[in-house]
Structures are given as C-alpha cells and as structure tokens.
Amino acid sequence: MGQRFWNIKTLCIVAAVAVLAFLPRYGSDYAVNIGILVFLYMSLGQMWNLLGGFAGLASLGQQIFVGLGGYTLALVTQEYGMGIAASFGIAVGVSVVFAYVISFPIFKMSGVYFTIGSWIVSEAILVFFRNWKFVHYDAGYNITAAYKIPMGALYLGALAIGVGSIALVYAVLRSKMGLALMAMRDNESAAEVRGVRLYRTKLFCFLISSAYTAVTGVVLYLNIAYVKPGAAFSIDWTVCMVFIAVIGGLGTIEGPIIGAVIYVILRQYLYNFPGISMIILGSVAVAIILLAPKGIMGAIRGRFGVELFSVRRRVDERLE
Amino acid sequence: MELFVQSVISGVLLGGLYAAIGVGLSLVFGIMGLTNIAHGSFMILGSFFVMVFSRQLAGSIVLALAVTLAVMAAVGALTQGALINRVLDKGAEPALLVTFGIAIVVQNILQLIFGADFKSISSPFASVNVVSTKWVVISGEYLVNFLISAALIFILHFIIRKTWLGRSIRAASGNVTAAELMGVNTKRTYIYAMCLALVSGSVGGMLVGQTFGFYSYSGMSYLIIAFGVVVIGGMGSIVGTLIGGVILGVAQLLGAYFFGPGMQIFIGYLTLLVILTLKPRGLLSSMVRK
Numbered sequence: 001m002g003q004r005f006w007n008i009k010t011l012c013i014v015a016a017v018a019v020l021a022f023l024p025r026y027g028s029d030y031a032v033n034i035g036i037l038v039f040l041y042m043s044l045g046q047m048w049n050l051l052g053g054f055a056g057l058a059s060l061g062q063q064i065f066v067g068l069g070g071y072t073l074a075l076v077t078q079e080y081g082m083g084i085a086a087s088f089g090i091a092v093g094v095s096v097v098f099a100y101v102i103s104f105p106i107f108k109m110s111g112v113y114f115t116i117g118s119w120i121v122s123e124a125i126l127v128f129f130r131n132w133k134f135v136h137y138d139a140g141y142n143i144t145a146a147y148k149i150p151m152g153a154l155y156l157g158a159l160a161i162g163v164g165s166i167a168l169v170y171a172v173l174r175s176k177m178g179l180a181l182m183a184m185r186d187n188e189s190a191a192e193v194r195g196v197r198l199y200r201t202k203l204f205c206f207l208i209s210s211a212y213t214a215v216t217g218v219v220l221y222l223n224i225a226y227v228k229p230g231a232a233f234s235i236d237w238t239v240c241m242v243f244i245a246v247i248g249g250l251g252t253i254e255g256p257i258i259g260a261v262i263y264v265i266l267r268q269y270l271y272n273f274p275g276i277s278m279i280i281l282g283s284v285a286v287a288i289i290l291l292a293p294k295g296i297m298g299a300i301r302g303r304f305g306v307e308l309f310s311v312r313r314r315v316d317e318r319l320e
Numbered sequence: 321m322e323l324f325v326q327s328v329i330s331g332v333l334l335g336g337l338y339a340a341i342g343v344g345l346s347l348v349f350g351i352m353g354l355t356n357i358a359h360g361s362f363m364i365l366g367s368f369f370v371m372v373f374s375r376q377l378a379g380s381i382v383l384a385l386a387v388t389l390a391v392m393a394a395v396g397a398l399t400q401g402a403l404i405n406r407v408l409d410k411g412a413e414p415a416l417l418v419t420f421g422i423a424i425v426v427q428n429i430l431q432l433i434f435g436a437d438f439k440s441i442s443s444p445f446a447s448v449n450v451v452s453t454k455w456v457v458i459s460g461e462y463l464v465n466f467l468i469s470a471a472l473i474f475i476l477h478f479i480i481r482k483t484w485l486g487r488s489i490r491a492a493s494g495n496v497t498a499a500e501l502m503g504v505n506t507k508r509t510y511i512y513a514m515c516l517a518l519v520s521g522s523v524g525g526m527l528v529g530q531t532f533g534f535y536s537y538s539g540m541s542y543l544i545i546a547f548g549v550v551v552i553g554g555m556g557s558i559v560g561t562l563i564g565g566v567i568l569g570v571a572q573l574l575g576a577y578f579f580g581p582g583m584q585i586f587i588g589y590l591t592l593l594v595i596l597t598l599k600p601r602g603l604l605s606s607m608v609r610k
Contacts, residue, residue, distance in 0.1 A: 052413060090535035093426060105597040112355050112412075112555060116547045117596050123544050131582045211378055235540060246417040275432050282424035289418050291412035 024152035032155050037264045039162030043216040044237070045256030046242030047209040050172065052242070053251035054181045055205040056188070060238050061106075061118030065095050065210045067232035069217020071135060074227045077145035084145055087218050094120065095194060096212035099207050107199065107206075119235065122261060126233035132136075140228025148261040150224060161219050170252055177201055185251070191311055206249055208270055247288050249297025253309040258296050325575040326456050333458070335569030336466030339543055339562040340524035342549035343473055344517030346481075350556020351493045351513045352408055354415055357438060358399075358422040360543030365426055366392050366522025367529035368434060371441050381441070385526055389519050396518035398509045408510070416490060421537060430536035443530035455518070465527045467547055470562070476516065477558045489513055492554070548592045554602025568592065575582065 044066070051057040069091045076087040102121050110118045130138050135167050172178055181202045183191035192198050221227055240263065248259025266284065270277035292299040300306060345359045366388055373384035399422060480486040491499035492506040499506055501514025506545035524578045528534060528542060549568055568588055575587025595603070 058416065091581050102606070105593055108597055108599065108600040112349065112353075113551055113596065113600055113602075115355060115416075116551050117593065119544060120548060120589050120592050120596075121463045124586055124593070127586040127589065131586065138343040179578060239424075242413070242417055242420060249415050250411075279425050279432070282421040282428065284451070286418050286421035286425075290403065291408055293407055293414045 005034060009111065011078070013308075020159055021156065024155050025126050029151065030149055030316075032086070032269060034264060036151075036155050036158040036258050037268075039158040041215055041244060041258035041264055043161050043165035044213060044241045045248065045260050046169050046253070047213045047216070048241035049245040049250060049252075049256050050169050050205055051209045052253075053171065054185060054232070056185060056201060057206060058115050058211045059118040060115050060120040060235065061120075062213055063233050063235060063237035063242060064098070064122045064269035065213035065229050066217035067122075067229070068095050068098060068222065069228075070221035070227040070232045071129070071141075071216045072142050072163060072214070073146075073221050074141035075097070075135070078141050079145060084149075084218075084222065088215055091218050095210045096207050099210035103203055105207060122233055125304075126229055127296040128153075129229040130232065135229075139172070139234075140226065143221060143225045143227060144224040146222045154219070154222060157219050157222070160215055165212060165216070166253060166257070166309070169207070170206065172205070173253075177204060181205065186201075195261070222303045243285055245295075247295055249286060249295030249299075249301070251297070252297045252301070254307070255295050255297040261307050262296075268302060321454055322576075323577060327577040328570055329456055329458060330426035331460060331573035332568030333462040333466040333569070334573065335464075335566030336469040336562070337524070337527050337565070338545055338549045338568055339522065339565030340465075340469035340472055340527060341562045342553075342565060343476060343558060344519075344521040344524075345546045345563050346550040346553065346556055346558065347513055347520070348517045349550070351489055352510050353412070354404065354408065354419070355412070356517070357416065357419040357543065358426065358518070358539075359538035359546055360530055360541075361423040361426040361430075362392070362395070362518050362539075363521040363525040363528070363546075364534050364539040365430065365527030365540055366518070367397070367440070367441065367534045367538075368430055368527060370524070370526045371439055374441065381444070381526075382483075385523070387523050389524070392518040392522045393515040396515040398513050401507075402513070405507050405510060406562065413442040423543075426541055427536050434536060436537070438533050438535050439529070441526060441529035446530070461531060465531060468523065468527060469565075471522055473558060473562050476520060479516070480558060485509075485512055511546035548589070549600055552592055552595045552599075554604045556583050557602070557604045560602060560604035567595070 020035070025033055025162075027035070038111075046064055051059050051062070051094060072091040072094055073084070073087040075084050076090055078085060106114055106117045106121060120184070129135055135141075172242065173181065182195040183194065183196055184198060184201065186200065221232075244256050244259035244263050248255030248257065266281060267277075270280055273280065288296070292303065341363060344363075345356055348354050348356050348359070349606035369388040369391055370381070373387045374381050377383045377387070381588050403418055403422065404415060407418050433595045443461055443464075445464045446458035448455050450463050451458040471577060478486075480489060488499070488504045488509045489512070491504050491511045499509075525534075526536075545568070549561055551564070552567055553562070553564030559594040568591070572584045572588040575591075576584035579587060582598050
C-alpha cells in the first residue's frame with residue numbers, strides 16, 4: 001500500500017488517455033472509426049480474458065451478451081421509444097439475470113463441457129430469436145436512434161468503454177477476489193482447501209464479464225445500427241474475443257490491448273484483399289501462436305520483464 | 321400416431337448420421353484433450369473432395385470416397401504433425417485458437433475456389449423407399465446413412481480395442497509419461513488419431529453432402545451438432561457417440577412433431593442442455609482424461 005499513487009506509469013496512462021480523447025478533433029474520420037473499433041473490441045477481449053485467462057472458464061458463448069446488448073438497444077429505442085442511455089442500464093440488468101439463470105446448468109459442466117455447453121446455449125438463443133415474433137423473427141431491427149449520433153460522441157463513448165474495461169479488470173484482480181482467482185488458476189484444489197469459494201468466485205466473474213460484454217454490445221450496435229439474430233448471436237464475436245485475448249497474451253491485462261490493435265488494424269488492412277483476407281487472418285493467428293504460444297505480451301514479459309498494469313502484489317520496497 | 325412412429329424411426333436413422341459427424345471429434349478429444357474447432361470444416365472439405373472426385377472418376381462414388389479418404393488422411397497427418405502437435409503442451413487455449421485459425425483458413429479457401437453456392441453429392445439411394453407401409457416410410461438414403469455410420473463406429477471401436485494402434489492410443493490417452501516410457505511415440509500416435517478422425521469425418525461429410533447438401537461455410541453448423549452428440553455421449557467414448565447421435569436425432573424430430581418444424585433445432589439444443597445438466601460428463605465417459 002506504500003506505493004505512491006502518482007507514479008510515472010500512472011501519469012503515462014492518464015496522458016495517453018487524454019491524447020486519445022482529442023483524436024476526433026485532429027484525426028481523420030477513418031482514424032476515428034478505427035479507434036472506435038479498437039476500443040470496443042479491446043473491451044470484448046478484456047472480458048473474455050477475465051473469463052478464459054483468469055477464471056478458467058473458456059467460454060464459446062459470450063456472443064449471447066453481445067447480441068443481448070444489441071437487441072436491448074433496438075427494443076428500448078424502437079419499441080419503447082426510450083433514450084439510448086436507458087438501454088445501458090437495461091442491458092446490464094437483462095444480461096446479469098440471464099447469465100445468472102444459465103449459470104445453473106452450465107456451471108455444472110467443467111472444462112471442455114463448459115466450453116461446448118456455453119456454445120450450445122448461445123445457438124439455442126439464436127434459434128429462439130429467429131422464431132420469436134416479438135423481435136420480428138429473422139428480420140431484426142434498424143436502429144434509427146443510432147443514425148443521429150455524431151462520430152465524435154460515439155468515439156468518446158467507445159473510449160470510455162475501453163478504458164472502463166481495463167479499470168474493471170484491474171479492480172477485480174487487485175481485490176480480494178483477484179487473489180482468489182489467481183490461487184484458483186494455479187491450483188484449484190489447493191485454493192479450495194484454503195477456503196476459496198470456487199463456485200461463487202467463478203459466478204461473480206461470469207456475471208461481471210457478461211454484463212460488461214452486453215454494455216459493449218450496446219455501443220457496438222450504436223455503430224452498426226442494424227441488428228438481426230444471425231449476426232448478433234454469431235460465434236464470430238467469440239472467435240474475435242479468443243483471437244484478441246490469446247494473440248495478445250492470455251492472463252495479462254496488456255494482452256487484449258495489443259491483440260485488439262493487431263486484430264482491428266489487420267482486418268481493416270485486409271479489406272484491400274477481398275477473397276483472401278480471412279485466409280490471411282487465420283494464417284496469421286496460427287503463425288503467431290506457433291511462434292509465441294503465450295501471446296505477444298507473454299513473449300515480451302518472458303524476455304524483458306515489462307509490465308504496464310501489474311496485478312501482482314509486492315512487499316513495499318522500503319519494508320524489505 | 322403414424323407421424324409419431326415415423327418421427328422416432330427417422331430420428332434414430334438421422335442420429336446415425338450425426339454420430340458419423342461426431343465420432344472423429346470424440347476420438348481426438350479422448351486422446352489428446354483437443355477441442356478441435358476445425359473438425360466441421362475438415363468434414364466439409366471431405367464433402368468437396370468427394371464431389372470433385374466423383375465427377376472426375378466417371379461418377380463412381382466409391383472410388384471417389386477411397387481417394388478422398390487417402391487425401392484426408394494426408395491432410396490430417398500434415399495438420400497434426402506440422403501445427404497442432406507443436407502447441408498441444410502449451411495449454412488448452414493456444415490449441416483452441418490454432419484449430420479456430422485452421423477452420424477459418426479451410427472454409428475461406430473453399431469459398432475462394434467453389435464460391436458460396438449450395439452444393440450436393442448425388443446419391444443412388446435418394447429416391448428409393450426401402451419400407452413403405454401405411455405406418456412408416458423408411459427412405460433408402462437414411463437407412464444407408466445409418467448403416468454406413470454404424471459400420472464406421474464399429475470399425476473405429478474395433479481399432480481402438482483390438483489393434484496395436486488402438487492400444488497405443490489408449491495408453492497415450494491414459495497417461496502420456498507412462499505411455500512414452502513403455503515405448504509409445506505419443507506425438508506419432510496423435511498423428512494417427514487425427515488421420516482416423518479426418519477419415520471418419522470425411523465419411524460423415526459424404527453422407528451429409530448426399531442428404532442435406534453443403535456450402536463452404538457449413539462446417540460451423542455441423543460442428544455444433546458434432547459437439548452436442550459427443551458431449552452427451554461422453555467425450556472420448558466411441559459407442560457413446562452413437563447413443564448421443566440417436567438421442568439428438570430423436571429429440572429433434574419429436575421436437576418438430578410436437579412444436580412444429582421451426583422448433584426442431586431448438587428442442588434438440590434444449591435436450592442436450594438438460595442431459596448435460598443432469599449428467600455433466602456425458603452418459604458414457606469411458607476414456608476420461610486425467
């Protein structure tokens with residue numbers, strides 16, 4: 001606790017966020033758009049990393065919450081005529097309740113059964129939405145409320161979501177629960193014997209990650225402005241999350257930041273190569289993992305020992 | 321009532337096909353603990369090979385299948401040896417992402433070559449009804465699918481239980497270190513297992529291509545069926561896959577019978593989740609890892 005709050009690292013981070021906040025004033029529309037995508041995808045990556053990298057819950061079903069966020073936005077603004085702000089609160093509520101309900105069946109499964117169980121839940125939701133009259137079956141919604149939002153405002157919203165996701169993961173890991181999570185990651189049985197309540201800790205992580213993924217989903221769909229079941233509940237969302245978290249470095253906070261920058265910029269660049277863009281993206285993913293199995297941040301840490309967001313606790317140097 | 325009996329019988333036969341789709345996945349998971357996301361895409365790759373070869377080889381589907389199996393075995397050996405073996409001991413997530421990457425590459429290469437059109441493989445049994453009474457109709461195609469799948473599973477079961485290869489596979493799945501001390505080259509065993517998985521997947525791919533048709537991105541939708549079948553049977557259990565397939569097939573068709581065709585898939589998933597909630601490690605899990 002003896003660490004000074006305003007050390008060099010903190011100052012650098014604050015300065016970086018401040019500079020990023022002024023991008024819309026000076027940058028091109030293209031740069032702003034890239035920024036929006038990087039922040040939002042980073043948030044998705046952070047939330048998957050919290051589950052897969054820290055809580056040992058490698059889920060393939062987090063697209064449920066992206067979709068729930070998108071549909072909440074659409075229903076709240078189109079069907080009920082409420083403001084966009086309301087959809088954030090409702091998205092959190094809906095996703096927490098939904099995550100809590102599905103936790104009963106899927107938390108009974110462990111390891112790969114959990115991975116597949118969560119995917120089956122999301123496919124079931126996809127089919128359900130396609131057959132649900134209330135949400136216009138497969139037709140979906142045009143989110144007209146999103147048309148009026150200026151790009152600068154959307155950018156600041158995305159920046160807030162991105163920075164918020166880092167702060168949230170950091171806060172979780174620095175809390176008492178973070179210690180429990182790390183103990184679980186290293187040895188689940190030993191942690192349990194020591195009094196870590198595995199089920200509760202995992203559930204809490206799942207609820208946080210799901211709620212924040214849904215909030216990110218709301219902003220994503222403010223950008224996309226059109227929601228339909230096949231895209232909203234697509235496994236592709238989770239493929240991106242896994243890509244970002246694993247390429248960047250699983251179990252690190254910096255990993256998803258690096259992963260998201262690489263993913264978004266690579267994907268934008270590859271639009272110049274229609275037809276083979278996805279082939280290149282897949283090959284790059286495989287190549288990076290073969291060269292650096294712990295992801296880019298894992299490789300950097302292994303070689304240089306640099307950490308930007310340290311979640312480790314050290315004894316104060318003056319006391320040592 | 322007639323329709324009910326018909327649904328159950330068709331469900332059982334459909335379940336055989338589902339088992340053929342899933343059995344390779346189960347084998348690979350049971351042996352190396354790999355969640356192979358690329359299984360569905362490899363299966364569709366097999367469908368495309370059968371389609372192309374059957375046109376090239378004077379329309380003989382048997383010859384086309386034989387060539388396909390040889391090619392797919394080579395693809396499996398290459399994938400496992402050059403890519404997956406190198407990340408297997410690095411943890412579950414890197415291996416998961418590698419198979420994701422392979423799946424994306426395979427389906428987009430197929431898209432590039434064949435486009436996004438729906439394809440199918442012609443079947444000699446397509447319009448033949450083996451049994452046709454007032455009560456039930458059994459289509460020749462579904463019956464042949466079931467018989468081929470059952471034979472496939474029987475052969476795999478025999479290989480795993482009775483041959484030297486099967487013994488080394490079981491040894492590697494039980495305890496890697498002990499197997500290696502006994503002279504089993506586990507990495508090579510993994511290569512053989514992946515070959516078997518892709519060979520069985522290609523048979524599934526041919527049957528799917530004849531019965532439902534396919535396009536370059538079909539892999540993912542069949543993958544979820546394969547996963548479902550394998551988890552209710554118990555990951556790693558060969559015979560469990562057949563049981564899982566039959567349960568899913570019957571559940572889907574009864575779902576369609578009771579709630580309408582729109583709910584067929586949904587009821588299938590719901591059944592999977594209910595079974596997994598009650599038996600979180602599947603109904604039969606004989607080759608449990610670690």
